[in-house]
Amino acid sequence: MMTMRRMTLNPLTFSMPAARVVDDLLDSIFDRTPAGSAEGGADSQTFVPAVNVWEDENALHVECELPGFEIGNVEITGVKNRLMLSGTRSLAFANGESTPRALFRERVGERFSRSIDLPVQVEFEQAVARLENGVLRVTLPKAQQARPRRIEVRGA
Amino acid sequence: MTTQNATAIERSEPNTLPAPAPSQQPVAQQGDQSTWYYRPSADIFESSDAYTILLDMPGVSSENLEITFGDHMLTVHGHVSVPEWMRERRAGRQVIRTEYGIGDYFRRFEIGRTIDVENITAECASGVVRIHLPKVEAAKPVKITVTPSRA
Numbered sequence: 001m002m003t004m005r006r007m008t009l010n011p012l013t014f015s016m017p018a019a020r021v022v023d024d025l026l027d028s029i030f031d032r033t034p035a036g037s038a039e040g041g042a043d044s045q046t047f048v049p050a051v052n053v054w055e056d057e058n059a060l061h062v063e064c065e066l067p068g069f070e071i072g073n074v075e076i077t078g079v080k081n082r083l084m085l086s087g088t089r090s091l092a093f094a095n096g097e098s099t100p101r102a103l104f105r106e107r108v109g110e111r112f113s114r115s116i117d118l119p120v121q122v123e124f125e126q127a128v129a130r131l132e133n134g135v136l137r138v139t140l141p142k143a144q145q146a147r148p149r150r151i152e153v154r155g156a
Numbered sequence: 157m158t159t160q161n162a163t164a165i166e167r168s169e170p171n172t173l174p175a176p177a178p179s180q181q182p183v184a185q186q187g188d189q190s191t192w193y194y195r196p197s198a199d200i201f202e203s204s205d206a207y208t209i210l211l212d213m214p215g216v217s218s219e220n221l222e223i224t225f226g227d228h229m230l231t232v233h234g235h236v237s238v239p240e241w242m243r244e245r246r247a248g249r250q251v252i253r254t255e256y257g258i259g260d261y262f263r264r265f266e267i268g269r270t271i272d273v274e275n276i277t278a279e280c281a282s283g284v285v286r287i288h289l290p291k292v293e294a295a296k297p298v299k300i301t302v303t304p305s306r307a
Contacts, residue, residue, distance in 0.1 A: 050255035051253065051256075053251075054250065054251045055250050056246075056249045067212035067283035100206075101201065102201050103201065119252060133283045134283015134284065135214050
């Protein structure tokens, strides 16, 4: 049941230091386990959503497709260089509505969990998260020391 | 009154789509090889008086959703524009990880004739599309009272 979009991880197409490429490949292996699995919080109903991550000068942007999830039921935690996302949704019918017979089921589970190692230091206190039409967008401003700085070159 | 009768939801894919494509892989629509769509995951439920189809279509809002019914085929097409960061390169911007693609959704369901096509309704919230297909009166189960025979 854990079908999701084909993973198109391709960090090699972008100019990155070799060490970071290796890091990302390792991340991609280790990341794709539920963040709560070590505490026994995960089970077969927990799925690991795909994420897109990009950066500009001032921030890291993490995007994740979470159809049916509401922002109130999504938990976003930042620890050091790790961002953890988890949440629950109601799969089909609201409370009080009798659940009819399922003829066909493809949609993923009611809970998700995902952790992402961030390549730069960010200010979690300044983070902004929006969940719109089932797409979560987290903006993580970079720490001052992680932002590019223009260096004045003075002629001798 | 054009309410139609007989049979049920025959099951999803018409012959025009390549057979069991994994969910959310891009699926090409026949006749237009250059257009790619994502196939949204679906659940189908049946109750005594209706069928309900739920589709996960993150990024879609009701104004970008087109649902049509004709020739026993329910067609769902959701338009999602590719975000600028994915479309264009820009100085200072770097894509770190792309695990999923973004684009239009497309899926068709073959519908039998137990459906009251005049009263199909759909709603879209939080990227989940919910289509309500009421059964026609003739298709609803009828309780038959059994009277004890006098012997």
